[in-house]
Amino acid sequence: MKLAIAGKGGAGKTSITGTLARMIARRGRRVLAVDNDLNPNLSLTLGIPAERMSDLPTFPAGIVGRNEDGVYELAMPLAQIRAGCAVTAPDGVELLVAAQPRKADTGCQGAMHMAVRGVISAAPTGEEDVCIVDLEASTEHLLVATAKHADAMYAVVEPYGASLYTGRRVAVLARQLGLPVGLIANKVRDERDVATVAAYAERHEIELIGAVPYDECFVEAERAAIAPLDHDPDAPAVRAIGDLASRLIAGRGPSVLLGA
Numbered sequence: 001m002k003l004a005i006a007g008k009g010g011a012g013k014t015s016i017t018g019t020l021a022r023m024i025a026r027r028g029r030r031v032l033a034v035d036n037d038l039n040p041n042l043s044l045t046l047g048i049p050a051e052r053m054s055d056l057p058t059f060p061a062g063i064v065g066r067n068e069d070g071v072y073e074l075a076m077p078l079a080q081i082r083a084g085c086a087v088t089a090p091d092g093v094e095l096l097v098a099a100q101p102r103k104a105d106t107g108c109q110g111a112m113h114m115a116v117r118g119v120i121s122a123a124p125t126g127e128e129d130v131c132i133v134d135l136e137a138s139t140e141h142l143l144v145a146t147a148k149h150a151d152a153m154y155a156v157v158e159p160y161g162a163s164l165y166t167g168r169r170v171a172v173l174a175r176q177l178g179l180p181v182g183l184i185a186n187k188v189r190d191e192r193d194v195a196t197v198a199a200y201a202e203r204h205e206i207e208l209i210g211a212v213p214y215d216e217c218f219v220e221a222e223r224a225a226i227a228p229l230d231h232d233p234d235a236p237a238v239r240a241i242g243d244l245a246s247r248l249i250a251g252r253g254p255s256v257l258l259g260a
Contacts, residue, residue: 001248002120002131004147004179007156008166009137012186015218016156016241017134018045019229023245024130025091032082032123033089034133035097036116036146042134043097047090047227056097057085064114072111074118081119090230113146121149130249139166142173152180154209159185159193164200171206182207184244187214210247212240 005020007013014037025031035042043053065075074081086094096119099112116133123131133150135141147153153174157167167183174181185197188211201208215237221228229238 001129002123002125002133002150002152003248004120004133004135004150004153005156005184006135006139006141006147006153006170006174007137008158008163011156011158011163011166012212012218013137013156014041014134015045015222015228016184016186016212017132018042018047018227019238019241020245020248021046021093021130021132022089022091022227022229023242024132024249025093026242027245027249028128029130029249030124030126030128031091031093032086032129032131033093033095034116034119034131035095036112036133036141037136038099038101038112040097040100043087043089043095044225045227046093046095047230048087048095050225052087054100056087056095056100058097058099059085059112059115064111064118072114072118074115074122078119078122090227110144113141113144117144117146117148120147139169139173142170142177145177147174147179148177150179152182154182154184156184156186157197158187159196164197168200168204168206171204180207182209184209185211188212189214210240210244212237212244 005013005017021031021033064072067073085096089095098116155167155170157163171181183201183206188194194211198208213236215235217232217235218228221231
């Protein structure tokens, strides 16, 4: 299973991705998590100490090259990339950080997107294997088809206009890549918030796959610079993400997730 998580900045995309990755791993899956954001923070939500964030290895130069047809592809095996760049997070999650710009005025990061696309394509496809990718907050990744080899893309949205609009843009572009797409409602405070997202999703023919409640645990965890799962494993939002993890690995579709 290969999952790509998208969404507007601040919607909680990275917190959900990191928590979901660990919850899936706790259910017996081998999880490869990939941070595709140029402001990488997935390591923190996975439970890697904050003091390690600036020193984590990133993809090496020359990781991609043009093939004989002029198409960019991985220039080295995934096993080699994992051996040189992967960091093991709590619960056995394996993390790859694509890039972390350390100097201004050094050019675009197009190669990063091509490398992540190649990693997703090359990721194991066994029943026990899961690859989950935290995409960057903008929709540029859709323009360059970073996640075209994923099995599904989920947009994390909050129950208000700008975030929902971003979810819709993600859905439109993801469908053009042939990807099944759904929404994860985050920071919902009551049934009215859930109904708002559900109505928007229905109006635009997008699956709503689940809702995660607003939870001070996530705010407090961010202040303390630790993973939400480590801050309070019994928090309502953590439990909701755990339920989502169980349903995803059980192979139950988006419409089933909504009604649970």
